Amino acid sequence: MLELALKGGKKYYGWMTFLMVFVGIGFLLYLKQLDFGLGITGLSRDTSWGFYIANFTFLVGVAAGGVMVVLPYYLHDYKAFGKVTILGEFLAISSVLMCVTFILVDLGQPTRIFNVFLYPTPNSVLFWDTIVLNGYLILNIIIGWNVLEAERNGVHYQKWLKPLIYLSIPWAISIHTVTAYLYCGLPGRGFWMTAILAPRFLSSAFAAGPALLILCCLIIRRVSNFDPGREQIQSLAKIVAYAICVNVFFFLCEVFVAFYSQIPEHMDHIKYLFVGLHGHTAYVPWMWASFILMIIGIILTVIPTSRKNEGVLAVACVVIFLGTWIDKGLGMIAGGFTPSPLHEVNEYIPSLPEIGIALGVWAMGFFVLTALFKIAVSVKEETRS
Amino acid sequence: MDSSRRRILRLFGISALALTTRPVLNAFAKEEQTTGAEVVIKEGAKSLKARQWAMVIDTRKFESEADLEPLIEACHKIHNVPALQNKNHEIKWLWGTHYHNAFPGKAARFLAEKVEHRPFLVLCNHCENPPCVRACPTKATWKREADGIVFMDFHRCIGCRFCMAACPFGARSFNYRDPRPFIKETNNKFPTRMKGVVEKCNFCAERLAVGQLPACVEVSNGALAFGDLYDPASEVRELIRTHYTIRRKQILGTEPSVYYIV
Numbered sequence A: 001m002l003e004l005a006l007k008g009g010k011k012y013y014g015w016m017t018f019l020m021v022f023v024g025i026g027f028l029l030y031l032k033q034l035d036f037g038l039g040i041t042g043l044s045r046d047t048s049w050g051f052y053i054a055n056f057t058f059l060v061g062v063a064a065g066g067v068m069v070v071l072p073y074y075l076h077d078y079k080a081f082g083k084v085t086i087l088g089e090f091l092a093i094s095s096v097l098m099c100v101t102f103i104l105v106d107l108g109q110p111t112r113i114f115n116v117f118l119y120p121t122p123n124s125v126l127f128w129d130t131i132v133l134n135g136y137l138i139l140n141i142i143i144g145w146n147v148l149e150a151e152r153n154g155v156h157y158q159k160w161l162k163p164l165i166y167l168s169i170p171w172a173i174s175i176h177t178v179t180a181y182l183y184c185g186l187p188g189r190g191f192w193m194t195a196i197l198a199p200r201f202l203s204s205a206f207a208a209g210p211a212l213l214i215l216c217c218l219i220i221r222r223v224s225n226f227d228p229g230r231e232q233i234q235s236l237a238k239i240v241a242y243a244i245c246v247n248v249f250f251f252l253c254e255v256f257v258a259f260y261s262q263i264p265e266h267m268d269h270i271k272y273l274f275v276g277l278h279g280h281t282a283y284v285p286w287m288w289a290s291f292i293l294m295i296i297g298i299i300l301t302v303i304p305t306s307r308k309n310e311g312v313l314a315v316a317c318v319v320i321f322l323g324t325w326i327d328k329g330l331g332m333i334a335g336g337f338t339p340s341p342l343h344e345v346n347e348y349i350p351s352l353p354e355i356g357i358a359l360g361v362w363a364m365g366f367f368v369l370t371a372l373f374k375i376a377v378s379v380k381e382e383t384r385s
Numbered sequence B: 001m002d003s004s005r006r007r008i009l010r011l012f013g014i015s016a017l018a019l020t021t022r023p024v025l026n027a028f029a030k031e032e033q034t035t036g037a038e039v040v041i042k043e044g045a046k047s048l049k050a051r052q053w054a055m056v057i058d059t060r061k062f063e064s065e066a067d068l069e070p071l072i073e074a075c076h077k078i079h080n081v082p083a084l085q086n087k088n089h090e091i092k093w094l095w096g097t098h099y100h101n102a103f104p105g106k107a108a109r110f111l112a113e114k115v116e117h118r119p120f121l122v123l124c125n126h127c128e129n130p131p132c133v134r135a136c137p138t139k140a141t142w143k144r145e146a147d148g149i150v151f152m153d154f155h156r157c158i159g160c161r162f163c164m165a166a167c168p169f170g171a172r173s174f175n176y177r178d179p180r181p182f183i184k185e186t187n188n189k190f191p192t193r194m195k196g197v198v199e200k201c202n203f204c205a206e207r208l209a210v211g212q213l214p215a216c217v218e219v220s221n222g223a224l225a226f227g228d229l230y231d232p233a234s235e236v237r238e239l240i241r242t243h244y245t246i247r248r249k250q251i252l253g254t255e256p257s258v259y260y261i262v
């Protein structure tokens, strides 16, 4: 089926070239990082994780979000999603690829990555994260590919796939749970030390992932002869609406606990992000933008008339995707490290090369995503005609 | 050859047994620890031994940053700690800070003037229950069973910095760039580090192995004491018995082995 990714029109090739340019720039910058060290980023002794790890965290969510089309179809026999499960699985594959790449570019000694397997350490959450992420990647490749191939050949997919499909559902939950455990089990990091971190991650995942899927569906309908379907898009939109509401609710729960208890260790990080701390305010406009975007997203997706208007829905999805990205991709990590364990404020601002490398990874992911979607859509077009 | 075969065996063993019993895992962990320690430090006949090394810092003996300088200098010099200008890239094993930074949450609104202006030495606490060790995915940092030192293997560290996020004391530094050009005088008896790995105070394990006390203790004119926490007759235990001491962020349960007399 791979050959289907090679046959495309001018626009397709134009888009892929556009992405490759960013991949190339990112790669060159990464070579510079390999040569100099992570010092070309804005990271410091106090904020030792930043943009890479934040994007990784966000994308684990997008990957897990793919399960929101798989689960209703296979567990609730919601037939309509049968058409789009493949899109969810392929979205998961490309997101996990980005995640793994972000981890790799974040390592100080990337050539030693295999030490994680040579010296397996079950007490380290990172060890488990590596396992669940790679497992999820493999599961989705096997499932997505075989189901699509079966569809192309006009037969039912092989029986042995069924247990794997069922397994992939809790597995999707596990990747984001384990990713949250990276943070929420660390003593002395008040911002992350909350049992609601994993649920919070999941809720934002189930908003961001399906929002991206809706956007993809709308684009696919425009550029191809395959229509993912209005009902499918509307069902996804309801999922997004619920998830974004829950996400904001969870966040407000955190705010209540921190500010009603008035425990400085928990309040200070939220203060730093939303009003600034000791005169450091770099994140304040971003965090408010994120909050407002998510509220706009709630309004647009909850009100039936605006949700049912696909143009408005597209705007809502963009808004929600951006809002959750700022929340997790900017604030979540930097906010957890500031103030530092010694209660110093040493602001972290991502550097330009760092942003360039991150853009390169995103471009790589969208390159793979486009190719995979191209294959899926071509198969759908074939079988339809 | 031998060691690579053992690695592969271990990999197979763990994947088969990963979810079974704890003793199995402990056995693997133990083997790991002894091999790691042997590689880095050979114990001599004169080596000092303890169940858990500990330090007592008599902060009353330090009045200004200048009083800390010789200690920091001694540590950083023998351990090839680079002097980097960019604050983001800074590496420190031992440094001075204010009371409210060393003990956030413990500082009263009004403090004794002396305490408020006194510098406090901070370093890795060689915690008895170290979260950094729990977090490391490669066992590049581990707690030595023999003497409780939380040790680093610079050659195994993948630079993921999970240990830095896990340490609630900011004790760890990362080599954001090649540190070698920034070492004033290289001490050939101690390894220099490459870019991309984490480092921190090692309680001068290399000196203990040849019967010497840690460098900072040696030049402290008695302000720092060092000894076995589990030996009731040790100097540190004597000081702890006769003075009121505090430890950093005791509430987190990491059980720091550095005690402060305030």
Ligand code: SF4
Pocket: B123, B124, B125, B126, B127, B130, B131, B132, B133, B150, B166, B167, B168, B169, B170, B171, B172, B200, B254
């Ligand atoms: S002070 Fe930090 S680095 Fe040192 S043992 Fe404790 S947790 Fe680990």
Ligand code: SF4
Pocket: B135, B136, B137, B138, B139, B140, B141, B156, B157, B158, B159, B160, B161, B162, B163, B164, B197, B198
């Ligand atoms: S940076 Fe090195 S020592 Fe720290 S957790 Fe990662 S591998 Fe372990």
Ligand code: SF4
Pocket: B074, B075, B076, B079, B093, B094, B123, B200, B201, B202, B203, B204, B214, B215, B216, B217
């Ligand atoms: S014990 Fe040794 S390594 Fe640790 S701060 Fe003192 S001199 Fe430095």
